[in-house]
Amino acid sequence: MPPEAGVAGLPAARRRMPPWVATAALLLPSYAWLTLAVLLPLAAMFAFSFLHATPLGNKPVVWTLEQYRAFYDQPYLLGVAWASLSIGLWTTGICAVVGFAAALALVRATAGRARETLLILVLLPFWTNGLVRVFSWTMVIREGGFLDTFVRWFWPSAPSLGFLYTTPAIVLGLVHGYLPYMVLTCYIALLSIDEAVIEAAQSLGARWWTVLFKILVPLAAPGLVTGAILIFVPVIGAFMEPRILGGRVGVTMGTVIEDQFTQAFNWPLGSALAFTMLAVVLAVFATFSGVLRRSAAT
Amino acid sequence: MSGVDVTAVAKSYGATKVLTDITQSFESSSFTSLLGPSGSGKTTLLRIIAGFVAPDEGAVRIAGADVTGVPVHARNIGMVFQSYALFPHMSVAANVGFGLGRRGIRGKVAKAQVDEALEMVRLPGFGGRYPRQLSGGQQQRVALARAIVIRPDVLLLDEPLSALDRRLRQEMQVELLRIQRESGLTTIFVTHDQEEALTLSDKVAILDRGRIVQMGRPAEVYERPRTKFAAEFLGDANFLTGKIRGNTVEIAGATIATQDALPADGTSVTVAVRPEKIAIRPADSAGNDALENRLPATVSSVIYTGTALTYMLRTGDLHLKVFAQNSDGSPLAAGSAVVLSWAARHSVMVEG
Known part of the structure; x- marks a missing residue:
């Protein structure tokens, strides 16, 4: 047939x-x-963000744009935004340096079982409850905490190194939580680099720092940018870490927005602030999308 | 002065000996091929000279200086890789200029040298393009320009043509040879393609299981192979094993003459004869050539390829192969009785 x-x-x-x-x-x-x-x-x-007040009970529904003037009406929000931004930049920067180094070590110096085990260890923060993870840091970095105890084994009269309720403490907690994103995106980017390209650079006279900054970092740039976006966006809206580790200084856009919903019961302001941040984040994406597309083409 | 000297180099990975006691000089401005099957250690030897692999024993000297303990970046070498290994994020000009930058040569001087190198590989005006915009052959030319622009003491080529298709490969062989002659660079070329090695090289080194079994001019290595492996790996060969009697070798009823110096009577030896050196004629025709060796045989099969014929023959337990030109257009049929003849100087004694 x-x-x-x-x-x-x-x-x-x-x-x-x-x-x-x-x-x-x-x-x-x-x-x-x-x-x-x-x-x-x-x-x-x-x-909601266009309402005058939360529409509960018998309050009349009044449409307004006043919530979007919050940064103008309440200038302290600018300071809060700046605090969030700088926490975001510090966290992303530290994650980039540490994550890239870890990914490089994983790709270049490990193989087989050892590499699998190390990758799983990198992912551990993902599998622990965020609240537990953050609270455990308070035990370590408070005055007289594990950090101080450890240092005083070697130097009994050491001054306290505790830095709980400071901005570095917030950054520490955020880096701990978000570092795996950077390790993984850089790991994948570095994995695709041909070993011969590195050898070619060496044969032409490149020392390790030239190989690192002229070859590895540019070729892994898509991984670095992706990781940075994955970290920066949630970090500037984070409220748990600033609240627990930042104490009095832990006032960020995340905590302010959370307060509007849970404490002040001003949903319209909370939504307006949230959508303002969304706009900022989208602007960041729009800025980086060109870079991403260009590096994806190589 | 020697370009590259390798002295008593050995390398093992765990219990596997990759290279055993390699001592070899690569003359200045010469083109040497390292030829061997995969696993013969040829790439390891090249990587030891480049500095990517540290030898367990022995020393490497480049241009007279001992570089055994010198890291790759401080050896003045040019290397071309099988995968081209161009920097994908840099333009062609930046790729070629990379090694110059590492040597502190920048600006106008560097640009002039980059242009000159691109001219040499016949890619003038390609400086602004990116590797992904080039064909495989063009990428390999850029890789070559990048390696020669720094005026290295030695040019190391790691199977640079094997990723190219057949026609492009032949074209690049010609180019490679021209560039090597023009630049006068001491060149070491790793390949498993015997034809490529014969065409390009001043010297061919044949590697077998971590040793250089023979090194010499292509014709010398081809015509006078020293070992059975060399004879078989470079070209085709018939092996006849027999015992010495007087100044001949006795093989299954026939005696084979050779011009090589023979060991004592009764010693068992192997003689190699290239298939194209053997003349074939029907047994009933008159033989009036002056060839010393004669061997009656039967044709088992004929492979017809147009310009040439390959005869598979049998004599006793011995199987032989003969290449003949298809000059009269009527190949001998399978089963015909024939007489094979060849000159004494084409019986080459080889080691087991």
Whole structure:
């Protein structure tokens, strides 16, 4: 029997559906769920941000743009925004340096079982409860905590090194939580670099720092940028770490927004601040997308 | 003065001996091929000369200076890799200028040298392009320009042509040879392609299981192989094993003459004869050539390739191969009785 006979023999009812039907059928569940669980609440929040006050009880619904003037009306928010930004920059910067170094060590100096084990150890912070992770740091860095105890084994009269309730403490907690993103994105970027490219640089006279800054860092730039975005965006909105590790200094955009919802009960202001931050984050994305596309092309 | 001297170099990975006692000089301005099957240690030897691998024993000298303990970046070498290994994020000009920058040569002087190098590999005006915009052959030319622009003491080529297709490879062989002659660089070329090695090299070194079994001019190594391995790896060979009697070798009823110096009577030896050195004619035709060796045989099969014929033959337990030109257009049929003949100087005694 010739091969085409089988195709021709198919019942006419089983005509091929246009390809978009299958695509739509596969996408529908997840987009329906996203609409229900993310887009609708987000739209409600967006609507709230134009209200004068939280619409509870018998309060009349008054539409206004005043919430978006918050940074103008309450100048202290600028300071808070700056604090969030600098925490974000410090955290991202430290993660970039430490994460890149760790990824480089994993790619260049390990193999097989040892590499698998080390990768799992890198991922550990992901699998521990965030609250436990952050609280355990308070035990370590408070005055008279584990850090002080450890130092005083060697130097009994040492002054306290405890730095709980400072900005570095917040950054420490955030770096601990978000470092795995940077290690993983850099690891993948470094893994794809041909060993011969590094050897070629060495054969042309490059020492290790030239190889690092002229070859490895530029070639791993997509990994660094992706990691930086994955870290920076959630970090500037973080509120748990600033609250627990920052104490009095831990006032960030994250905590201010959280306060509007849970303490001040000013949902419209909270939503307006949140959407302002979303706009800033999207601007950051728009700035970096060009860089990402360019490095993806090489 | 020697370009590169390798003295008593040995290297093992765990219990595996990769190189055993390699001592070899690579003359200044010469083109030497390291030829061997995979696992013969040829790449390891090249990487020891480059400095990527430290030898367990022995010394490496480049341009007269002992570089055994010198790191790669401080040896003045040019290396071309099988995968080209261009820097994908740099333009062609930046790639070629990379080694100059490491030597403190920048600006106009560097640009002039980069242009000159690109001219030499016939890619003038390609400086502004990126590696991903070039074909495989062009990328390999850039890699070559990058390696020669720094005027290295030795140019190391690690199977640079094996990733190219056949036509491009032949074209690049010609280019490579021209560039090497023009630049006068001492060149060491690793390959497993015997034809490439014969075409390009001043000297061919044949490696087998971590040793250089023979090194010499291509014709010398091809015509007078010293070992069975060398004879078999470089070209094709028939091996005839027999005992010495007088000044001939006795093989299954026939005696084989050779011009090589023979050991004592009764010693068992192996003689190699290249398939193209053997003349073949039907047994019933008159033989009036002056060739010393004659061996009756039967044709088992013929492989017809147009310009040439390959005869597979049998004589007693012995299987032989003969290459013949297809000059009269009527190959001998399988089963025909033939007489093989060849000159005494083409019977080459080889070590087991």
